[in-house]
Amino acid sequence: MRTLLFSALLAVASLLSVPAHAADYRAGKHYVELNSPVPVSQPGKIEVVELFWYGCPHCYEFEPVLNAWVETLPDDVNFVRVPALFGGVWNTHGQLFIALEAMKVEPQVHEAIFAAVHREGRKLATPKEMAEFLAAQGVDSEAFLKTYNSFGVKSQMEKAKKLAMAYQVTGVPVLVVNGKYRLDLGSAGGPQQAVALADHLIARERAAQ
Template identity: 40%
Template sequence: MKKSLFILFALLGLSLPAAAYDEGFEYKKVTPSQPTTSESKIEVVELFWYGCPHCYDFEPSLSKWTENKPDNVEFIRIPAVFRQNWMPHARAYYTAEALGVLDKTHKAFFDAVHKEKQPLQTEKAIGDFFVKQGVKRDEFKRVWNSFVVQARLKRAVSMTKRYGITGVPAMVVNGKYRTGGPAANINSPAASKQEQHENVLKVVDWLVSREAAAKAGK
């Protein structure tokens, strides 16, 4: 596979990323592959949970990556829902998205859970958080219980299963490949937390380049 990929990049006049990774080790196939939101761009999805300390640790590296991501990448976050008690945090994410305040609340919600140790599990507690972020309570209540948020929650539950992930944070590239900390660091058992995060994003970058080459070769 690596040899054929190298030939494809050479024919297209592109540079193969320095590291090449193996299917089944640093990444796995999503079977069956899932539809993406854009035909013209490479979709990169992060699945996360606000209550996950690993997701909290990963967020600064991921945020930096999103600021410098290639123009051909469409980045999407999906709050994973493995259990019922993950649902309030997923609903909070989609409520913020529907209200247009996600840029303001995303990091703040992570900090509230992990730094301030707030048990943001009930509508009341999460509503209080949103009010502190400048959202009117009646607007919060209207969106929290809206059809739009409910539909997005339903999709999040479905995609958590369909991507075949077993933990978070997890990254899915173009609906075809998934990776995460344990997989991306299978050959780096002594890596620091920061290095582990960087390794995940290196695998993502490599998969994005691979998909871009495949699109160019069509």
């Protein structure tokens, strides 16, 4: 439902004009300014959070643009991925991401997981299926299963749920800049426009420091 709704919003947004200058960006139209700012994970740095789901086609399409943009971010910007946990397979995939992050192997397999789901049609909906897939990617399957079921991972899942609630997120992909501004591909006008808007909001936060 959430991805279908997002498809409709993105289609409408593509028909609308996209601001050509920073002065054209407006809160309430191109992004949402949160009523209650959310603390960042690294004080002193400008944080950009992406909320995503491995099963979301728009997240998959956004990946190449987002990854290229992240490579250009200066040292004063901290980029963080947070899985959206809306129940069911969303939670299963979120637990997968958090476990891999805890094992410090997530960057090595992130793109492979997206490709497996969207190009190969793999569900990756059970720990057993995940472990078998990850073994082929060079990840120790026993270590993965132990980490997947660990208390630490489950604690991080609770933290991710609370963050999504604080950000007032209802769909993905979403970017949150410095715990203050939330934007998505639909409101921004597309993937490239989303990172351009994020750049604008980062600059605003930098100037305010």
